Amino acid sequence: xxxxxxxxxxxxxxxxxxxxxxxxxxxxxxxxxxxxxxxxxxxxxxxxxxxxxxxxxxxxxxxxxxxxxxxxxxxxxxxxxxxxxxxxxxxxxxxxxxxxxxxxxxxxxxxxxxxxxxxxxxxxxxxxxxxxxxxxxxxxxxxxxxxxxxxxxxxxxxxxxxxxxxxxxxxxxxxxxxxxxxxxxxxxxxxxxx
Amino acid sequence: xxxxxxxxxxxxxxxxxxxxxxxxxxxxxxxxxxxxxxxxxxxxxxxxxxxxxxxxxxxxxxxxxxxxxxxxxxxxxxxxxxxxxxxxxxxxxxxxxxxxxxxxxxxxxxxxxxxxxxxxxxxxxxxxxxxxxxxxxxxxxxxxxxxxxxxxxxxxxxxxxxxxxxxxxxxxxxxxxxxxxxxxxxxxxxx
Numbered sequence: 001x002x003x004x005x006x007x008x009x010x011x012x013x014x015x016x017x018x019x020x021x022x023x024x025x026x027x028x029x030x031x032x033x034x035x036x037x038x039x040x041x042x043x044x045x046x047x048x049x050x051x052x053x054x055x056x057x058x059x060x061x062x063x064x065x066x067x068x069x070x071x072x073x074x075x076x077x078x079x080x081x082x083x084x085x086x087x088x089x090x091x092x093x094x095x096x097x098x099x100x101x102x103x104x105x106x107x108x109x110x111x112x113x114x115x116x117x118x119x120x121x122x123x124x125x126x127x128x129x130x131x132x133x134x135x136x137x138x139x140x141x142x143x144x145x146x147x148x149x150x151x152x153x154x155x156x157x158x159x160x161x162x163x164x165x166x167x168x169x170x171x172x173x174x175x176x177x178x179x180x181x182x183x184x185x186x187x188x189x190x191x192x193x194x
Numbered sequence: 195x196x197x198x199x200x201x202x203x204x205x206x207x208x209x210x211x212x213x214x215x216x217x218x219x220x221x222x223x224x225x226x227x228x229x230x231x232x233x234x235x236x237x238x239x240x241x242x243x244x245x246x247x248x249x250x251x252x253x254x255x256x257x258x259x260x261x262x263x264x265x266x267x268x269x270x271x272x273x274x275x276x277x278x279x280x281x282x283x284x285x286x287x288x289x290x291x292x293x294x295x296x297x298x299x300x301x302x303x304x305x306x307x308x309x310x311x312x313x314x315x316x317x318x319x320x321x322x323x324x325x326x327x328x329x330x331x332x333x334x335x336x337x338x339x340x341x342x343x344x345x346x347x348x349x350x351x352x353x354x355x356x357x358x359x360x361x362x363x364x365x366x367x368x369x370x371x372x373x374x375x376x377x378x379x380x381x382x383x384x385x
Binding site for chain 1: 228
């Protein structure tokens with residue numbers, strides 16, 4: 001069996017956070033030399049590739065999402081629990097089941113930990129990663145990506161950052177050494193790139 | 195992008211160097227939003243200036259297929275035409291002319307340029323299952339689902355691993371619906 005080209009990093013998550021009818025979903029996949037973000041409508045998929053050599057920065061911002069979702073779920077648990085406690089027969093069963101489902105969702109929300117929003121910066125874009133919504137998961141993925149990015153770009157230690165900033169502000173405008181040059185050895189043959 | 199500033203994702207204020215590459219959340223100095231910002235060496239890499247190709251100085255020199263006044267720098271790996279530095283599009287170490295790149299993108303020959311795919315397997319399965327809610331629709335949708343499943347059997351599916359199970363299920367459900375309609379029509383005619 002051939003090795004899989006992509007490994008799943010996140011499950012598909014709805015693009016709009018409170019969408020009742022699905023407005024599509026996004027997911028994140030790990031490729032050999034890039035990160036693949038898939039935006040799916042269910043019938044079409046759009047792909048965005050972030051090559052490890054191009055990733056400049058990763059932003060993680062803690063949000064209040066977990067608190068708000070927790071609050072809404074707690075209210076729903078309360079709303080279903082009291083009729084279940086006071087009622088009898090089928091009322092108790094229906095509302096009890098509802099309360100149990102919302103309680104389970106409330107506990108799951110607690111277990112998943114604080115919410116966050118993540119962004120990824122390259123030289124030409126700052127891209128939101130809507131499939132990364134929990135800090136714990138985002139950090140795990142960052143841990144997994146860090147060695148891959150380092151392998152593609154090299155290490156950047158924290159203590160080197162001020163020096164790199166200084167160098168950058170006083171350095172040359174363009175890295176001309178990186179531009180390939182060509183040499184004509186035979187006028188009837190294409191020049192050789194060096 | 196020549197802008198050097200790293201901006202807070204919430205308040206868009208420039209971030210201080212002190213908040214970078216820390217292992218824990220640090221509040222933004224302006225809006226106090228808890229942040230973790232990790233930068234990589236590519237952040238300090240300057241974008242190389244583009245090349246516009248050298249002009250032909252010696253008569254008889256190889257020239258670019260698209261710009262006859264410019265020196266050829268290398269051949270296209272797709273069509274073999276000579277290209278100047280301006281026309282050379284490098285992709286993962288390979289060099290293509292803009293035309294080959296466009297053809298490769300449109301025909302899906304260059305996988306890394308593909309940025310959209312249609313999931314015919316999902317369309318076929320939806321067409322085979324959803325109309326069951328309004329049963330009479332299946333008279334039209336079942337043959338359509340079967341057609342799509344057969345027509346796009348070999349079409350590329352999702353870029354990430356996906357089996358053909360949706361197409362198989364679509365064919366089974368669509369065939370059952372067609373069989374059901376055929377049986378119903380037969381008995382109606384016989385009666």
